[in-house]
Amino acid sequence: MSDPIPMVEYLVLGDDPHLVANECTSCGARFFDRRNACASCGGASFTAVDIPTAGEVRAFTIVSPFMPGTEAYVPAVVDCGGTSVRGQIVNTPADPEHVKLGMKVRLTTYSIGADATGTEAITYGFEPV
Secondary structure: OOOOEEOOOOEEOOOOOEEEEEEEOOOOOEEOOOOOOOOOOOOOOEEEEEEOOEEEEEEEOOEOOOOOOOOOEEEEEEEEOOEEEEEEEOOOOOOOOOOOOOOEEEEEEEEEEEOOOOOEEEEEEEEEO
16 A cells, blocks of 8 residues: 555645645745746746645535435635635535635545555545634
8 A cells, every 4th residue: 555645736745734835936926736927927936835724715605416426515715824725615514504604614635535556545625623
C-alpha cells in the first residue's frame, strides 16, 4: 500500500492539511493550479502562499439526488482569509437547516477511493466548525 495522494496538486497532505495558492507578486491576486500569467493584471511572477484552513460560506447550492443511488451534496464558495475557495460542504446533512450563508467552516480531507494497488486518492472539503 502506497502513501495517499492528493486529488489536486494544491492540496498539501500530512499532519496539517492545507491548500496552497499561487499569488501574483504584482497585484496579490490568488489562483489555484498552475499559471503563466495573472488574470487580474497580466503579471507573470507568482509565489506560493498557504491558505487559512478556517473560513465562512459565501455561496452554496444543494444538489438533489438525480438518479437512484446518489445522494444530495453541497458545492460551495468559502472565504478563507480573503481567498475564495470552491469545495463541498461535508460531514453535515445537505439541507437548508444545516448549511447556511455565513456558516463557519474548516478544511477537512477525505478519501474518494483507492486504486487496485491500494493507493488512496484524497480530496478536501469544508465541515462546520
